Amino acid sequence: MRKRVAAVWVAARYLLVGALTGLVSLFLLPVLLVLLVVVRPTALRRLHDWAQRERTRVAAFLGRPIPEPAPPQRLPDARGDLAWLVVHGLTGPVLGVLGIMFPGAALNAVLVPFYWWAVPENDPVTSPYPVTSWTGAAFMPLIAAGYALIALLFTPWLARLQSRVLGALLSPPPGAQLALRVAELTASRAAALEAHGAELRRIERDLHDGTQNKLVAVAMHLGIIERALRRDPAGALPLVLKAQDATSDALAGLRGVVRSIYPPVLSERGLDGAVAGIVASCGVPCSLSVADLPRAPAAVESAAYFVVAEALTNVVKHSGATRCEVRLSGTDHLVLAVWDDGHGGADEERGTGLVGIRRRVAAFDGTMTLDSPVGGPTTLRVTLPRGA
Template identity: 40%
Template sequence: MGSARGRIRSKFRAGGRAFVLSFESIAGSATLFVLWVLSVSFVPLGVGLVSTPWVTRLVRRHADRRRGLADAWSGIRIPVPYRPFPRDARPGLLGQAERTLLILRDPATWRDLRWLFLDMTAGYVLLVLAFGLLLYPVEGLVLAAGLWRVFEDDAYWYAFVPVDSQTTGLMAAALGVALFHLGLWASRPLLRLHFVLARASLAPAPGELSRRIDHLTETRHEAVDSAASELRRIERDLHDGAQARLVAMGMNLGAIEALVEKDPARAKQMLATARTSSAEALTELRDLVRGIHPPVLAERGLGDAVRALALRMPVASEVTVELPGRADAPVEAAAYFAVSEALTNAVKHSGADRVWVDLHHQEGRLRISVTDNGRGGALAGTGSGLSGVERRLGTFDGVLAVSSPVGGPTMVTMEIPCALS
């Protein structure tokens, strides 16, 4: 008995949810659809360059909310296939144009537009049916209870029943009861069908997912190769650096042991040399460890580690950090070395006298930008240091974008999907 009541409550709950969601569907989706179409139409006039990114953000939030409801109410998971939302690559109208172009090139943008149209039409109809079949029978019962008398002179149509007498009123009531039972049976499937329609509109095509999987597989292989190369570098540095110094120290100590009685002055001189060699070996080991995982990164987090890195740069630097927590250690390490490479490139190749670093976390992504006021012309092509950064970020499904017009400025933007603790 209790389970039957629970099923009935869940069916009424589905109807209530459909009723609430119908307002969001017809008002929210329709409004955003019109705003988006108008915004894109005004791109040639320049107004759309400013409004399109703003409207697109609203559309994506609206779609993400529907994804959340689909999962919570019907157990339907809808992928989130958006590319990282582009930031202004450069100031002024040209930067806005580049940003809008990147948004319009994202296939997910056009899927969102298709979903808005379907949501305010077919999706809205499904929601109305889900709660309407539960509400409409009330009218039939009211007609049978005596409201039909108002329409004695002119028949009132309840569905396909013309109500103008008590008999036809009772027929309307019977039809209402039948519709009510139909509504109890259909409310949950209709709500689920609404979310299935949303998934069909918003989910990426199978081919797009396959390309995504291929890309992730490729970046994983590159990460394995990069790790193997890094291990070989560490082994080489140890062999040629600290290990060689330690071996030389051992030989010196053996010679000192032989000379300590015969020639104390010479032994004392060799001891000073051994002390210097030990200090140099310790420095090399510290540098090697810092290259693997800087202690300040483990102890203080990414923000302070980047600040310390910027302080060692030979040019003026400004670091802005807005991170309410810490990412996983591998993500922090990848971000740290990516910033290090970008700063090194700025110092070596750009001719800049000032760099700006911005780190913040937004919409589930760690976003980093490194900007310099140098000569520009930087490329993230094969063989450059930035291509290595791109491979490192790709291990975590991150992306790198470079905006570097001739004459500058150069902005290197990096984004890594992650959560903060």
């Protein structure tokens, strides 16, 4: 019974708020119609923003998300939002009154015995019959129970009906949703290609500027040793040792490049173990928390590893933080968050590696959110699909 009473309260509150937004929509309807003629782009944006607020409210009541369509550029693109505005403006206030009528009547019937005697005799309380005596007032609790029973059945049903109708009007049509998904996949593919190209350029730069130069140095040392062996074989030993050191240095650089492509520690210790190594070597005191983290495909774990590495590099270089934390979790999706207590104000446009992180995440059809108010703290949250 407690759940049903709570459901009535939630439904009545939803319908009451809907009545208020319906009145606003009814007022906005003629205003937007005029604006659509005079300043169409501005009117379309305002209509989309207002409809998006209602999308969020209806989705919260339905318990499922309502996809947001792309902001309309032309009037035909806003047909769904316009239809919602008309329907909600005309029916929202009416349904709101109907929704709270029976709960309100039940509450009033309960209170009638406490105040009927204070009402003038020529204008008695009528709920649903005139109450002019204590005998009439004594039956009010039964009337209240009847109203409450109707409210238990009617108010939640009315709220569900309204939310389903509005949800259908606010949802993008299947074709538009498919087109939006195609656009998202196209952008994701472009981001993947850009990230791939950037990674290839980085590998080429590391090989050219580091490993290649070290191998050239090895070749030069071997040439010097060859000439020394012809002239003074006994004095060639120090040159051989130098060549050996140069070779070791070149091999170390080559291993570094290989590790930057796919760190072997990922396959050996898993993502949590690999990230633990980054956390341990972080220049800012850092902690790691892991919850429900099964193994993911190698490409996904590699992307998550480099996201954490880049994020912690940003923390050390730019945040001014005294401590930070890395959190890993997720069974359906791989979720990672990097938090720091720095001065905040992180901005992707200032070239702090965030653009690279977003591109790397977008390549896997993942999402990245950044919360970094001025004064801090900063939280970077990344979600990666495990099936990527």
